[in-house]
Each structure stands twice: as structure tokens, then as C-alpha cells.
Amino acid sequence: MNKVKSITESGMRPPVTDAHLDLAFDLEKQRAYGKRAVLNRDYLPFFQAGGLTLVVSSIFVENLFVPEMALRMALRQIAALKADIADCADHFSFCVTHRDVEEANRQGKIAVMLSFEDCIPLYQDLSILPLFYELGVRFMGLSWSRRNFACDGSSLGPKEWGTPGGLTGFGIALVRRCRELGMLLDVSHLSPAGFADVLRYTDGPLIASHSNARAIVDTERNLSDDQIRLIAERKGFIGVNAMNFITSPEGMPENAAALAKHVAHIASIGGVECVGFGFDLNDQILKYIPQDELDIVPRKCGDVLHTHAELPLLIEELDRAGFNEKEQSLIAGENYMRLLRENLD
Numbered sequence: 001m002n003k004v005k006s007i008t009e010s011g012m013r014p015p016v017t018d019a020h021l022d023l024a025f026d027l028e029k030q031r032a033y034g035k036r037a038v039l040n041r042d043y044l045p046f047f048q049a050g051g052l053t054l055v056v057s058s059i060f061v062e063n064l065f066v067p068e069m070a071l072r073m074a075l076r077q078i079a080a081l082k083a084d085i086a087d088c089a090d091h092f093s094f095c096v097t098h099r100d101v102e103e104a105n106r107q108g109k110i111a112v113m114l115s116f117e118d119c120i121p122l123y124q125d126l127s128i129l130p131l132f133y134e135l136g137v138r139f140m141g142l143s144w145s146r147r148n149f150a151c152d153g154s155s156l157g158p159k160e161w162g163t164p165g166g167l168t169g170f171g172i173a174l175v176r177r178c179r180e181l182g183m184l185l186d187v188s189h190l191s192p193a194g195f196a197d198v199l200r201y202t203d204g205p206l207i208a209s210h211s212n213a214r215a216i217v218d219t220e221r222n223l224s225d226d227q228i229r230l231i232a233e234r235k236g237f238i239g240v241n242a243m244n245f246i247t248s249p250e251g252m253p254e255n256a257a258a259l260a261k262h263v264a265h266i267a268s269i270g271g272v273e274c275v276g277f278g279f280d281l282n283d284q285i286l287k288y289i290p291q292d293e294l295d296i297v298p299r300k301c302g303d304v305l306h307t308h309a310e311l312p313l314l315i316e317e318l319d320r321a322g323f324n325e326k327e328q329s330l331i332a333g334e335n336y337m338r339l340l341r342e343n344l345d
């Protein structure tokens with residue numbers, strides 16, 4: 001019996017959270033071509049089948065538009081996300097605080113939050129950051145796997161990659177300003193030197209919204225055991241990522257069991273309270289990703305969970321891996337809700 005999917009006595013659904021989905025990216029594309037209520041049509045059935053209560057949408061701008069059009073594309077994505085939520089207001093609610101998310105749950109709706117994935121829309125202009133805060137962005141993923149004005153990203157694979165560095169002067173000012181504003185810093189995709197600098201120049205929690213364990217798949221895109229420990233020490237959060245090439249070593253099965261191994265490893269290093277989901281499901285949007293971005297990954301891209309409807313498969317694997325029901329609930333969503341309660345109330 002899967003307790004994670006059952007309704008509690010209070011009428012609230014148990015939290016099931018996904019800390020990273022390129023949702024606004026997809027909505028901007030589809031709405032530009034005249035589609036409406038995309039959330040209800042393309043996402044809701046899968047979200048409901050997985051019992052999802054909260055999803056964090058990234059703001060991700062592909063290389064094609066960087067840097068000249070990055071700001072416009074970021075704004076278009078936010079506009080598309082909000083417009084589509086308005087089309088689907090019976091089922092979705094845009095949220096910025098823990099309270100908002102709880103209220104959405106009480107109303108039986110799926111909460112949607114917003115995160116930068118790469119600060120490139122800012123160029124190097126900190127003065128516009130508070131405007132994004134006002135628009136409801138509460139997470140700052142500093143980089144994608146490329147260089148921007150603040151920092152370097154981490155390599156994803158075999159493509160030649162120059163030596164990455166830490167934070168720039170702008171990057172240091174940015175992380176400090178995020179802390180002042182109350183935006184949570186997200187270190188997924190950040191270079192190891194950048195990660196060290198974020199620790200050096202800020203206090204408070206960090207998250208890695210969609211990263212796996214480097215002990216299992218050895219790529220800088222995943223977290224070393226030391227990084228896992230440091231995030232856990234700061235009461236942060238790590239969401240495991242379902243992309244095949246950072247989940248399964250080459251030639252190994254690409255499935256829910258492989259992903260459960262990352263959960264188990266991260267829990268063994270940082271404790272079961274630091275780990276959850278940030279699936280980064282990409283199958284649906286791969287058709288929009290330009291070839292130069294696909295070229296930087298080591299093998300054909302795909303998800304080890306094909307939609308959120310397969311979430312129960314992962315819960316089964318967590319059960320098989322020895323996590324008890326309480327621990328499964330923490331991993332499925334309570335850990336992420338704790339992060340929101342402590343930082344975005």
C-alpha cells in the first residue's frame with residue numbers, strides 16, 4: 001500500500017514535490033503557437049497519477065537566445081506560466097510562500113513555484129533582481145552548464161571544456177543580494193569552484209534542486225560526498241534528477257531502481273532529511289532543445305521516469321531499498337515542505 005498517495009484525515013494530500021521542471025520553457029513555446037490550457041491537457045493527468053502537490057518551474061533560456069534575448073525570453077516564460085495557470089485555475093495555483101503552497105493543497109490544487117535556471121536574464125544588472133522577486137521568483141539557480149556573468153557551470157560530458165572558475169565579482173554581489181531578498185540559492189549545474197565560493201560568501205541554506213550523486217555517476221554535474229554533506233549541514237535540500245546520463249553509469253539499466261540508488265546514497269551521506277525529488281523530466285521538451293545543447297551531453301538524452309505518473313515506481317524502489325513509510329514521506333515531499341517552511345514562510 002502506497003501511503004504517500006493516500007489522503008490524510010485533515011483532507012490535505014500528503015506533499016509530493018518536484019523541485020525542477022522546465023515547465024515555463026514548454027508553456028512559452030506552446031502558447032507562442034496558439035495553444036492554451038496546456039497544463040490541463042499535457043501535464044495534469046500525469047501530475048494527478050503521481051500524486052504531485054507542488055512543482056517548481058525553472059526559467060531556462062536556451063543558448064540560441066543568450067545573451068541578447070535572455071531577458072525577454074525569461075519574461076515571456078513567466079508570462080506564459082501565469083497565463084496558463086489562469087487558464088487552468090481549477091487545478092493549479094501560482095505560489096511564492098509555504099503558506100501559499102499549503103493553501104493550494106487545501107483547495108486540492110497543484111502548487112507551482114518559479115526558479116531561475118541560470119541568472120543570464122539579469123546580464124550583470126543587479127538592479128532588476130527585485131523585479132523578478134516581485135514577479136514571484138523565489139529560487140536562484142546560478143548557472144546552467146555554461147558560463148554567464150556570475151559564474152561557470154559544470155561540464156555534463158565529454159565535450160571539450162576549458163578550466164571552470166568560481167564566482168565573479170558580480171556573482172558574489174548576486175548571491176549576497178539573493179540572501180537579502182530571500183531568494184534561495186540553487187547550486188545545481190554550478191562548477192565545483194563556484195560551489196565553494198557560494199559557501200564562502202554566504203551563510204544559510206543552499207539547495208541543489210536537480211542533482212545526483214557523483215559517487216554513482218562520476219560527472220561534475222553531480223554532487224560529491226563533501227558537497228552533499230555541506231548542503232545537509234546547512235539544512236538545505238537535494239532533489240534527485242531522472243536524466244539518464246547522470247543517473248545510470250554507461251551500459252547500466254536506466255530505470256527507477258537506478259534513481260533510488262542516488263536517493264539512498266545521498267541519504268547515507270547527508271541524512272534522509274536532505275533528499276527529495278527534482279526530476280528535471282525532459283522527454284516532452286527535447287524537441288525544442290537546439291542541437292548544440294544536445295551535443296554537450298555524453299549520450300542520447302532520456303528520462304528514467306517517463307512522466308510523473310511513474311512516480312509510484314520510484315516509491316516502490318525506495319521501499320525495496322529499505323526506506324520505511326515515514327522516510328518515504330519525507331523524501332516524497334515533506335523534506336521540501338520543511339525547506340519552504342523554514343525559508344519562505
Ligand SMILES: [Zn+2]
Pocket residue numbers: 117189210280
Ligand atoms: Zn538543469
